[in-house]
Amino acid sequence: MQIATSGLVLRTVKLGEADQILTILTPDRGVISASARGSLRLKSKLFSGCGLFCYSEFTLTTGRASNFVDAAEVKKAFHGLGRSVEGMALAAYLAEAAATLSPEPPEAAAVLRLVLNCLYMISEKRRPLPLLKSIFEMRAMSLSGYMPRILACDGCGRYDGGDFYLDPAGGTLLCASCAENARHVPNLDPGALYALRHICLAEDAKLFSFNLSEQSTRRLGKVCEQYFLANLDRGLKSLDFLHTVLP
Ligand SMILES: [Zn+2]
Structure with missing residues (x-):
């Protein structure tokens, strides 16, 4: 056929x-x-x-x-990808991650749109690469039915104020004092938490439209990668190389 x-x-x-x-x-x-x-x-x-x-x-x-x-x-065709080693390494990571995630319809169409938009942003240098990596990881997980429970603290219902902790395996959110009671160290500052919610919940057209400080981007990056790999349940070869060019 x-x-x-x-x-x-x-x-x-x-x-x-x-x-x-x-x-x-x-x-x-x-x-x-x-x-x-x-x-x-x-x-x-x-x-x-x-x-x-x-x-x-x-x-x-x-x-x-x-x-x-x-x-x-x-x-x-994304001709700009070949212009930097970092951009190429991130594109290779997104491709391996999408192939491993292997979304079924109808999620496949949404994940495809996400990867295409990320490749465009990398190619045209529209957003910082570490931020694009986090956007891909968390959005892909959300589209695939693994959105973390990010609305409020799982312990006391607190919505904002201070740092929070996202459990990278279970996907639950704890405020600083509930995290301390559970012997966890907060891993999200207020900016990173805002960005995390935006990535999971924003409509497609606004997904890439937010700013984040370098420090918050770093904190967000760690959490998103941990969460992505924990839910993917296996490592990705292209990630090792990406880490060498995009620390
Ligand atoms: Zn709490």
Whole structure:
């Protein structure tokens, strides 16, 4: 059966001389893999649309065991990604994370939109990279049904005032005094808590529209990464490299 779908290339694995196996995030079918035969030849009509981080319109033949790319038309390429090692490393991390998360429809469409928006922001240098990383991690988790319980302190119902503690495994929030009673050290300052709520709850159009101090960004970054990895339940290879270029 032949199908048409848009999709973002999250991973390419070279096979033989000029073939590639693509991992593609699609809105209606989630993450799929497809063989793109001859796509590494410069003259191939598949060459430009099958590159890493290309958002393309694909025509695929779907079989019982595997899918084949018949055509690929580029809709959006993020040329700015290649201009910095840090940006490329973050893009690689987002791609591996999205492939591992492997969202099913209908969440797949929302996660795809999130990754595309993040790649655009990285490519155009619109926001600081550490902040984009946190936005991706927490928003992806929220979209996938793992939103932490961030509205108020789980112990006393307090909403704001001072530092808070987010349990990176369980996703519960505690105010400073409830955290102290439970022998936890607060890990979010007021700015980081505000940003965390914004990332989880803001509508799509406003997701990237907030400012955060460098210090709060660092605190938010630690918590978001811990929470993301705890809920993903496995490590990501690209994260080790990202840490070496984006401490
Ligand atoms: Zn409390």
